[in-house]
Amino acid sequence: MRKIGTIGLLLLIAAVTVAADSPRERFESAIDAFGDGEYEAAAELFDSLVEEDTEFSRDALYWSGRSFMAAERFDAADARFERFIAEYPDHEYAEAAAYHRGRAAFLDNDYEAALRRFDRFLEESPGSDYAGNAFYWSGESLMSLGRYDEARELFQTVVVDHPRSFRVEAARYRLELIDLSRRERELLELLRWSNEEQLRLAAELRQREREYHQAVDGYRRQLRELEDDPEQRVEADDLQERERQLEERLEAVRLREEAVELLESLEEPEGR
16 A cells, blocks of 8 residues: 655545535644644645635635745745735735745845845835844845845844844844955955065066166176276276166165065965
């Protein structure tokens, strides 16, 4: 005999007893299935109540959306929340349904849609108990899109304006994470700039060293040409003085280049 899984068993029981059980009993069975983590079974039971137009149809539609979202069937969940809001805009669950539409989009990795839905929710229900959570998940959506500065503002809003939100500690953690990430980016940028500056300085020093070598060689050729001419001795002495000054500058260039190489070696990771 083929075994029937838990979900199949629940569906079979629901099908067999549909005529006998009252809408209340079936609604309670669906709630129990949701509480036990049998989300697919719960969703099917809720949906069966929705189409029967009973006093439990409205609540069943909302809980069907919750069940499908828990089962990670986000499109199905969103469709039911959207229908619920359209058909029962004044129901006590309408506000929660609008909030969960944003959550469904976020969990489905559609961060732009999540932002739009949370923005609309906060615009229509600014004083909602879900407002702090909506700000938090908007921040998470922005984080996922790489918009860290905007995300930081929303996490700060949660901490300052919604201190009783269930997400306040998570928001504080995100703030610390963003600040740490910012400091790391600033440090990396500083190191990159420092490395580029050192490379530029080293190239400049090598260029100046070549120029000094060329100048010294030129002065030496002129000195050799003036050695046998007494009348040009003053000019020769002047050239020798210029050569001496260039040699000093050249030595300074060498020292600076050695300093740059030393700095570069100190920045290399150990064991490299």
